[in-house]
Amino acid sequence: MSDKSVAIIGGGVAGATVAMHLAELGVDVTLIEKGTSLVSGPPICHLHAGGNLYREISTEQCIELLEQSIETARLFPHTFNHRPTVIAIPLEDPGSPDQLVPRLDQVKSAYHNLVSVDPRNEVLGSVADYYRLYTKQELLELEGCEQKASPLSFDDWMIPFANKVNLDKLKYPVVAVQEPGWSVFRVGATAMLSLERMANCTLCLESEVVDMYKSDNAWHIQFNADGELKSVEADFLINASGYKTGSIDDMVQQPRERLVEFKAAYVTRWTENQYQWPEVIFHGERGTPNGMAQLTPYSDNTFQLHGMTKDITLFEGGLVSSTSETSQPSLPNHLTSKLEQGWESDVMEKRTRGAIDFVARLLPSFTQANCAGTPLFGAQQIPGNDDTLRAADVSFAGDGYARLEIVKGSSALEGAKAIVNEWKLVDDLESYNSRSIEEIHPQTLSLKAGDIEQKAMQTAVERQYPASLAQYFGSQA
Structure with a gap:
């Protein structure tokens, strides 16, 4: 277990993935999301393994997307x-x-x-x-x-x-x-089921951040939830607010183009x-x-x-x-x-x-x-200012503040690993970096396909989409 605590603002594919990764490592995680469930936002429908849909991006970006997609x-x-x-x-x-x-x-x-x-x-x-x-x-x-x-x-x-x-x-x-x-609804269901299993993760849904500041080496985040003002303290703060990332940057006075x-x-x-x-x-x-x-x-x-x-x-x-x-x-x-x-x-x-x-x-x-x-x-x-950029993950600013800046969902895990290494969230980084994805994520990878699909279908219907968007499609050898 880690003695570090991290607050994450935003439960999209970036924030949810990083919360899963850090919680599996024993970090004390608080995930604050204004929606009623995790992983909504821009339409995700495929993995982008190899970046084959984009003629305009470099081969280097394609290979980076391939590596990230395989890990995802x-x-x-x-x-x-x-x-x-x-x-x-x-x-x-x-x-x-x-x-x-x-x-x-x-x-x-x-x-x-x-x-x-x-x-x-x-x-x-x-x-x-x-x-x-x-x-x-x-x-x-x-x-x-x-x-x-x-x-x-x-x-x-x-x-x-x-x-x-x-x-x-x-x-x-x-x-x-x-x-x-790639099913965005099954990604969200995986994150919900995984995080609900882990006692060191506090999931705050229907919660909207209104203020934050750093004092005594800790981040203090205030948010509205259930009609009342609540607060949480954490050693580190991750801005995973998606298209609203800039509004959090403004709050903490860390400008970013x-x-x-x-x-x-x-x-x-x-x-x-x-x-x-x-x-x-x-x-x-x-x-x-x-x-x-x-x-x-x-x-x-x-x-x-x-x-x-x-x-x-x-x-x-x-x-x-x-x-x-x-x-x-x-x-x-x-x-x-x-x-x-x-x-x-x-x-x-x-x-x-x-x-x-x-x-x-x-x-x-x-x-x-x-x-x-x-x-x-x-x-x-x-x-940045390059609208053809497709492979991006995280940037750091200030003391204990990071922005998850993924463009494609498959970049989220890469961002999580960079955060662990930058902030030394585990005692033995050499051991951490040598462990496999399967070794790090026993809770997540013990989830059953049927349970994930059922949860995903429920979420799709709640968001007024056809349940078919959450169901498995295809065939495997």
Whole structure:
């Protein structure tokens, strides 16, 4: 057990992951979250192992995301949907499929090296089958094939793509890669169930921080909960407030440059669908009318859609920056109202229908899909001023103050480890750094898949989303 205490503000994927990690190490943790449950915020639907969705980021960021994703998969084994991702480039896009291959080979090589060091890292499927290229002729040969009830091979998963996508509108080859789905609801359920087991973690839900200061080498945090003002003291303070991180920076007078971007993904149901789909990415230039389109499958013919245009996932005025006066970027009122009060029904229907039609340009029968509920939405922080940054975790400022600044959820565990080392939260750092994820997290990894799924479905329904978003989807060998 540790004699250190840590207060964490914010129970999103970053704060919840760090709370789990520190509590498993015996640190006295207080997690303060204003919501009724853990892990909400920007829509998460895949792991980003290898960064294959992003043409604009460096290979170094891709490999960093791969390493972080593998660690995340080992910590959250019951949160993944095992299906591949297909990446296709439309004819109108200026990119070339051939440009994807060298980076895929580098990521595959990095994956091979990680598995060579520790076989437990082979969580994305066989290294040898990390990705496969499909010519148009190979896809035409899959037309008319019947898909297995439990698709396993790339060919099994490519059958719906070959049968339903307009193959004449694509460049070749098309890529199929082992990029699994990730259930934000099962991540939250894992965190809730894990933290509730550990006596050294105090979980304060429906609690909003109003003030904090440092005195006598301790942080004093005041928050409203259950209609009364409460307080907690801690040796260290972690700001995991997501897009509101800058407001806490302002409170403690630790300025930081950052961006905030509002995003939304749309929940649809395609009842006529007869297939189990992979995730499908149609590349495009971000922010243009031909931006990237993304189709993410879930159980019960539920699909989550992204369209990287300003009429769908992106919003006019949705990317804002901090100023010299405040570390908290300020979103326009019409977006702030969505975050605080929810969506207007007509806007929800219009944008969801727009997302459906956007995907249907290349997948014509998807016009049969309909809106299945409130969009998954939130605001994402990006430290610094580079809006293409995808791999980031933590920064330190002042005495015993840290900001979790993850852009992708898979970076959270890396941030937790950096905090342990920076603040020396365990007596023997050498031993800590040599221990496996499984050795450090016995409580979390003893959770049962069925219990996690049940808790996740309950949370999804409470948030007025289809339970299918929380259910397992896919198949494993």
